[in-house]
Amino acid sequence: MTLRRQTTLRLRQTIYAILAVSGAALFGAAGTAQETQPRETPAPEAPAETVKAPPLAMLTVIDGAIGPATAKQVADAVEAAEDARADVLILKIDTPGGLVTSTREIISSILESQVPVAGYVAPAGGHAASAGTYIIYATAIAAMAPGTNIGAATPVTIGGGMPGLPSPEDAAPQKDSGEDGAEDEAPARSSQPSNEDAMAAKATNDAVAHIRSLAELHGRNADWAEKAVREGASLSAQQAVEEGVVEFVAADMGELLRLMHGREVATSMGSRVLDTEGARIVEIEPGAMTKLLAILSNPNVAFILMLIGIYGLIFEFSNPGTIGPGVIGAICLLLGLYALNQLPLDYAGLALILLGLALMITEAFTPTFGVVGLGGVVAFVLGGAMLIDSDQPEFQLSWSVIAGTAVVSVLTLAALLGYAWRAQTRPVATGSEELAGKEAEVVDWANGEGHVWVHSERWRARGPHRLAPGDKVRIEKLDGLTLVLSGAPAVHE
Template sequence: MDTIVRHSWLRLFLLSLLLAGFAQAWANAQTQPGRDEVPVLTIEGAIGPATADYVAGGIARAAEQGAPMVIIRMDTPGGLDTSMREIIRAILGSPVPVVTYVSPSGARAASAGAFILTASHVAAMAPGTNVGAATPVQLGAPAAPSTPKSSDQQADDKGTSSPAKSGGASEAKALNDAIAYIRSLAEMRGRNADWAEAAVREAASLSAKSALEQKVIDIVARDDGDLLAQINGLTVALGNGQVRLQTDGVRLTEVLPDWRTRLLSAITNPNIALILMMIGAYGLLFEFMNPGALYPGTIGAISLLLGFYALSVLPVNYAGLALIVLGLALMGAEAFSPSFGILGIGGMIAFVLGATIMFDTDVPQFRVALPVLAAIAVASLGATVLTMRLALRSRRSSVATGREEMIGATGSVLDWQGTGGHVRVHGERWNARAVSELHAGQEVRIIRLQGLTVEVEPAN
């Protein structure tokens, strides 16, 4: 019998694997573009880890499927430096040409978008779009006022301006690194490296027409059809050779983010990551307070792991993370050793301060929103007040367990003879004695407990 059951499970397992393989092959056949199909990736909004994963994966799949090229349709205000560099590495290492198209009209390729546009094999823009303003935000603050300088000093400043004079050493290093990076990309693609430097150093920005005139981009196209017509026959440098683009008869195929990218995009939102950490911390706390509840612990553990994963791909300030951990520890300590609010309020303050400085980035889209901080602070304060109320109520309530709980408890006489007998209290049989005669079935109340013998008196 065991052998039959074992073989049945084995057949079922093999059948499941076979069906999964067929399903995956069918899905690939449905989503795999042909040789005449050009995948179109869309970058819209701030560039983060999910965007980098989506673009890098799309370029890799296009290369595997033998697509003639990849088009990136872009409209972005910028994003994280690490994500931007991951996308650029995918473009530079791509075995198929990458065409970046700033579209539709009104779109922009600012900050990180300017770097990606510069790195692409073909840079195109739609009329009514702009590119530039690539200075890191923290370096773009106005300089402090200074004393007037002589004409000789002003001339010297114009000829030898250096970012280190207007900011700290760390700002100068970041600015010089960004300048060198975008210049190298522009020189690699044969584009205007001087303007690329100005886009970083001076936050310069250009319209589509001006960018074409100054050789910042290659093409100004009205729409996708115009773009394909203009790049047809264009030769681009790819690896160690030249590739001639052929767009006759090709079709554009929109590549949408898969579930993994959408999930990554959701949990790498700093607000969502912070909320997941709060749910995880309180879930585990409630599980420890009520062992065996299971639901709070399970949900809390999953949420906490998702929150930690989000932190692993986001730029995190470890001082802020340490404050958050301290805040969670203090709020947990309030639940187990009530301090009438001191630990809870201190934990709430530490948590909010940590959340404020935790994400080390100059991109507003990757900072914690003030309403979220306020909501977390209110929720933490509410949990602290609830813990205080429960602590005060427990101090006022009578003892429910142990020796003290037996005093005053009532029961009934099982049998009695003289001044001793047995009584039933809380379903248990106890030895009992009394100063007066009692009879079976009589209600009694415990007035004293000595070892395993209770002293009772009539309940009435």
């Protein structure tokens, strides 16, 4: 290797070494600078402004008589409000009253609700009478629209009277002094309350205790509540506020939400402060089953369904194989019985209806020419009149419906009896009895036996010895498969 080449190689190696050391030094310096230099923490971002969702108020409307459908509607509304974590559930009430059992179910749903329940008597011109008064007293907060009223919560008997406790004057023995100063004890004996009065007083005392307990639960006027039960007292909206029956008067839902806001109310989960100002209102519509129950809980509908069901089954049993009347009858009967099960029944009336149905079915299978059937109709009508044990006209059977069903029953039985009578008097059209007395034509004959032609058929026959082909003879009877001919001439019909 020449000196020049060696020198060049060494110079190149030196340059490579210098570059390597310089690069390592620079990398180390940069790393040291990165480690020693304090890290700059990024400035925290400004928190995004949280938008609070508006409060949720759920609403359900109670309009009309209180019954099983209303109880289910309120129970479903309470469940929906709890699932949605609503801030309040509002019951908008306009009712003349209703069934005691359904009212108590509604009150239980309200008191057990985890969501505060508000009662609002509306619209203007509406009222919360009878059962509606109890429901308003059960709500955590109560309000009324202008032009509404509340009260008249006295229990009413089926006869239409308004029972109450005997007044002190009526309860005290009447004492009349005669000339000798003796007291007449006869009026005192006659002033003893009858069983009917005692039952009325018992029902009134129970109602008073119930509504007073509700009033004390929410700090409302318990004395006026008792007066509403005993005396049938009523109040206007403004008077109700002054008497401490409701908290305030609200013209519309917006004002109602504004006035409720910030009030502390009691729920099944404890006290709670209402947050309702500017709340979003969601109305809870009754479900399909509730609407169906509202229709079926009408006692007139239930009664008619049961009647259709019974006659459908009677027709099916009388004419097996038609299928259609039996299917429709079974469905109607089950729906009618389900509807009646939702209503307060008088079991004596139910027993009369069952007896009437049994008698009518007996008439259909073993005709007695109306005796048993008409007895069944009478029992059925009397049972229908006694069937529903309720003081509310909305839950009583209409006399027009009872009369109409009675007429339909009589006409149906008349049709069945007419059919049975015609069947009894109609000539026999089939079988051996039908051949008796008919005319036959001799086909061949020998020694009292041969064949005859009748009904386009050739029959074996026996009879008189002297017959010839073509003779017309009368059939006396059928013996097995052989016709017995009579010596008398044939009867021409």
